[in-house]
Amino acid sequence: MSRPTARPPKPTAAELDLLRVIWRQGPSTAREVHQALQAERPDVQPATVLRLLQVMHGKGLVVRDESQRSHVYAAAHARDALQTNLLDELIQKVFAGSGKALVMAALDGHVSERERDEIRRLLEDTEAPAPAGGDRKGGKPHA
Numbered sequence: 001m002s003r004p005t006a007r008p009p010k011p012t013a014a015e016l017d018l019l020r021v022i023w024r025q026g027p028s029t030a031r032e033v034h035q036a037l038q039a040e041r042p043d044v045q046p047a048t049v050l051r052l053l054q055v056m057h058g059k060g061l062v063v064r065d066e067s068q069r070s071h072v073y074a075a076a077h078a079r080d081a082l083q084t085n086l087l088d089e090l091i092q093k094v095f096a097g098s099g100k101a102l103v104m105a106a107l108d109g110h111v112s113e114r115e116r117d118e119i120r121r122l123l124e125d126t127e128a129p130a131p132a133g134g135d136r137k138g139g140k141p142h143a
Contacts, residue, residue: 007085008060008061008076008077008081008082008085009059009060009061010085010086010089011056011059011061011082014052015052015055015056015059015061017037017040017041018033018037018049018052018053018056019056019061019062019075019079019082021033021036021037022062022073022074022075023075023079024036026074027065027072027073027074028072028073028074029070029071029072029073030046030049030050030053030070030071030073031046031070033049033053033073034046034049034050037049053073056073057073060076061075061076061077062074062075062076063075063076087102090102
């Protein structure tokens with residue numbers, strides 16, 4: 001079980017690679033994570049993946065089911081929670097707490113016209129009044 005913490009621990013870039021695999025395919029053995037990672041990082045060795053998973057377990061990034069011969073690892077935190085934590089930290093450290101500065105930097109040449117249209121629609125959806133009961137299109141209550 002994951003340790004109760006106010007915020008999820010901060011993963012390294014290599015740990016994020018492994019978490020992306022686990023989030024995508026669900027609870028996995030070290031071998032399964034290694035096999036899935038081979039497409040993106042053919043240089044990574046099975047022993048490296050196993051060692052990283054052990055370190056991640058110690059940090060509370062993954063939980064480990066030891067009931068089988070090959071331990072099964074699962075993400076200890078939802079992708080959204082971890083992404084929000086990392087994004088909040090980025091906004092504070094790099095953009096002096098300004099979400100607007102982050103968005104402006106992201107829009108500066110890194111977004112296609114199609115993505116800009118999608119962003120406009122998302123902004124329009126969030127600006128529209130919430131229906132009775134407080135639910136928005138995403139099914140989340142309006143805060």
